[in-house]
Amino acid sequence: MPSILFIGAGRMAEAIFAGLLEQPKQTFNPVYVSNQTNRQHLKKLEHDYDIETVSDWEEVAQKVDVILLAAPPSAHPQLLQQLSPLISGQLIITVAAGIGTSDMEAQLPKGTATAWIMPNTAAQAGVSMSLYTVGAHATAAHKQFVLNLVHAIGEAEELTEAQIHELTAITGSAPAFVYEFALQLQSIAKSYGITDAQAKKLVTAMFDGSAQMLKSELTAAELRDQVTTPGGATDAGLKSLNRDEFQASIARAVSAVTDHAKKKRN
Template sequence: METQTQRQTVLFIGAGRMAEAIFAGLLRREDARIGEIIVSNRSDRERLAALQARYGVTVTQDWREQIGRSTVVVLAMPPGDHKAVLAELASQIGGQFVVTVAAGVGTQLLEASLPAGTPVAWVMPNTAAMIGESISLYTYGQAVHEEHREILSLLLAGIGESAECTEQQIHELTAVTGSAPAFLYRFVEALEASAVSYGLSADTANKLVAQMVYGSAKMLKQGTPPAELRDGVTTPGGATAAGLRVLDERGYAEALQDAVVATNARAREMAEK
């Protein structure tokens, strides 16, 4: 098997959208440290053929055929599939760097399932990885060295920004960074429905709300606290204040907190099955 300082052969077990986002990001960077990308999916031949045609990656329906020559293994399948795959992987792995991108699956589970001394990492990206704009949380296991950190930085750089956290923090922040885009999209759906109710077309409503969200996000990215930005829109006793009062009366902040707790709990539950 190649050492970590040589060109890496990265095997993806799973060929979904997140796997595609990560290896597409690697290919865009054209880093000499990445030698070959192998993508596996046991059932969807059409998906594999499409990925091979678009990206020129190596594809296989059986990851076991490629594990021996891989140096990095990215587990990109649903959380509930991890235990079965890890049980098989444990008997075939030999020092490869194993990375999971599944919600609820931490480094402790990886280390408990794989041979002692296996270097592992957990990454929690979000769907904005598909356009290179994810914020990805990550943490390492106990056997990781600097070479592994460099490889993980390559995986992360291709899909957006990242922040190192403890495993417990990632469990607690899964909803905030990983699932919260769905909360935002539900918010957008409601605003678009309101706009349509006033006679706008669906396309126009989408354009208005999407640009509002985009512009607001850019202002947040400049570093101004959200409370300060909110106050900048809100005149005391004015129209915006009336709308915020309704949200407060309906428990807007509390509902979001409850959504975060429920999301994190379910993520852990799925990973433990």
């Protein structure tokens, strides 16, 4: 069974190894986890999960099959430099925003197998929509390792590296837009005299129901039209949103995410 080392032990690393360890059939063993400085946190993780924590990851990196970088994007240049002399056939995966397989290939020894996974925060609940791609030197077996990882935290879609750069705004950042929308609806609901808990229940169940309906055969446009009688009350609300450039506003928000990420890369 392949072994895996996580470099970085924050929210995303924990979501992924927790998902892996919950799978009915174990896919990686052992699972090593390390971080930069927070040894207390490693102790807690070792207590909570069937993992081995390591303070000096360089020694372990040489003997594992897969190394998953779950440290911030800013730590990657240094980490890839540290990893380079230790590479002898391991698959190197990153979950860092904006760090694609070609970025890693450029900094690792020629021929290194790489992959890029872009999950979202719902990974913590096992319902991430993750995007992934594998680098030029990844084999079918490497791709299977990547599939095991992404399916342990939810749904996944393979895209090109360029598409992941563009679509991280939709799967990674748009959940924040959804939460902002929920926040505004909850706040309006509360203004009618209900409690925080009631407002949360109303809005959360409405989102949950809408998400379930979106999974049906019907398109988003058909579902919208089911709710909307032409000339009726919901129609008045939609027209108001459109007068306020709802569609253009969403398009601008998505572009703002992508443009910002691009600027940080260049």
